[in-house]
Amino acid sequence: MSKRAETQHKSAPVSLRNILAVDAAKAVHAAEHLLGRQGTALPGKAALTIAPSVLQDLAGQVRKTTFAVCGTNGKTTVNNLLCAFLEAEGHTVVCNRLGANMLNGIAAAFAEAADHTGRLEAAYACLEVDEASALRVFAYVRPDYLILTNLFRDQLDRYGEIDLMMEKLEAAIRQVPDLKLIINADDPLSVYLAQKSGHPYCCYGISEPTQDGEQTHAKEVREGRFCKYCGALLAYEFYHYSQMGVWRCPQCGFSRPDPVHTAAGILHENGLTFYADGQPVRTGMQGLYTVYNILAVISALAEDGHGGKEELFQTVLDRYQPQFGRSERFRIGRSCVLLNLAKNPAGFNQNIAAxxxxxxxxDLIIAINDNEQDGTDVSWLWDVDFDRMRDESIRSVTVSGIRALDMQLRLKYVEIPSLVSENTEEAIARKLEDGCGNLYVLVNYTALFAAHRYLKKKEEEV
Ligand SMILES: [Zn+2]
Known part of the structure; x- marks a missing residue:
């Protein structure tokens, strides 16, 4: 449990300005709700404009533990699952569950959770934090734990971006002297960052070979495969995916730490079953990344003194609804549709494995846009291992989105023919009509919204 003094801010009077800031955020939130929008950062922006200190004040009122979740992939799932468990234990939790993960989004989550007098009655906070925003966020919010899921090249515009991001994250970590890290031992980049920060860290990992790893194509992108200390090529006992695996540097001795929390006996059968710290876990979610996400949550809970509640955890997992675009299933007439976000090479490779x-x-639809939030450079598509998709179970591939033709060209290089339909809704409509009844839709960030809206509408129509 956190050592935070329970009465730290409870008796301190809330300033009038902070009360105004909270109420302004609530008013903006209510107005947005009327307009059918949700989860935006605008209420937070309103609050911080009126009173820059309001976030610090509200965050300081959290009675027990504040968790922050950073990392390239898996943040939303880890954060929301952690929050769901703490709520199931009966606690009030502040959470930016819709994934608005920059400063304003986090301020919005706190303002919404506060009452009209600027008081917050919450034992815990679970905050998904954008890596590049962590430095600003941690200036106001002082987490007790940082769960770092993984570090992959994101929708980058150039090489070197990941180094820059790691430097920012390290600076953010150093800002919070008591911060404890929970990291993935199988990711050499995360381990390097944790060691370099000088903060205490606790590791989770998968210590045995996995089915995914055996299937992983040798040339799948492995951005972290060089030792960050000495530059030598890391040696792997085995890979799980991307740069994840059991690794060591043959030159300088940098090596995978022994994880405290482990997953074992992983089986893919209508989802996943495995043991996490010896506790049986089953879920309808797919992909090895799901094992890591769940393991990260179990590790954080154990570290904060919530371990050993196997049944409650399983109940929470059974009830857990993935957020929009994270392995979301739709049932439309006779067709089953799975929508998933794939916004970088590591994520895309994991999607193909799933x-x-x-x-x-x-049938498969891939929609790629190149709007600003997607990254305007789509050269990362060349780092995705699309040749694995030459599989007899994939009956058709349709490419869509603003960069449909780039996607088609990419597939052509691995001899996969594809249909082009620039409009994603049209592509989905066609496959609902003439497809085999099992449709996968993989989309990058801005393509997600239109696809989601359309699928939701079709599901409700039937
Ligand atoms: Zn080395």
Missing amino acids: VLEDRSPK
Whole structure:
């Protein structure tokens, strides 16, 4: 449990300005709700404009533990699952569950959780934090734990971006002297960052070979495969995916730390079953990244003194609804549709692995946009291991989005023919009509919203 003094801010009077800031945020939130928008950062922006100190004040009122979740992939799932468990234990939790993860979004989550007098009655906070925003966020919010899921090249515009991001994250960590890290031992980049920060860290990992790893194509992108200390090529006992695996540097001795929390006996059968710290876990979610996400949550809970509640954890997992675009299923007439976000090479490779885990016939739609939030450079598509998609279970591939033609060209290089339909809604409509009834839709960030809206609408129509 956190050592935070329970009465730290409870008796301190809330300034009039902070009360105004909270109420302004609530008013903006209510107005947005009327307009059918949700989860935006605007209420937070309103609050911080009126009173820059309001976030610090509200965050300081959290009675027990504040968790922050950073990392390239898996943040939303880890954060929301952690929050769901703490709520199931009966606690009030502040959480930016819709994934607005920069300063304003986090301020919005706190303002919404506060009452009209600027008081916050919450034992815990679970905050998904954008890596590049962590420095600003941690200036106001002092987490007790930082869960770092992984570090991959994101929708980058150039090489070197990951180094820059790691430097920012390290500076953010150094800002919070008591911060404890929870990291993935299988990711050499995360381990390097944790060691370099000088903060205490606790590791989780998968210490045995996995089915995914055996299937992983040798040339799948492994951005972290060089030792960050000495530059030598890391040696792997085995890989799980991307740069994840059991690794060591043959030159300087930098090596994977022994994880405290482990997953073992992983089986892919209508989802996943495995043991996390010896506790049986089953979920309908797919992909090895799901094992890591769940393991990260179990590690954080154990570290904060919530361990050993196997049944409650399983109940929470059974009830857990993935957020929009994270392995979301739709049932439309006779068709089953799975929508998933794939916004960088590591995420895309994991999505392909998940598609192939399902051995039944399927159609596939890939929608790629190049709006600013997607990254305007789509050269990362060349780092995705699309040749694995030459699989008999994939009956058709349709490419869509602003960069449909780039995507088609990419597939052509691995001899996969594709149909082009620039409009994603049209592409989905066609496959609902003439497809085999099992449709996968993989989209990058801005393509997600239109696809989601359309699928939701179709599901409600039927
Ligand atoms: Zn080395």
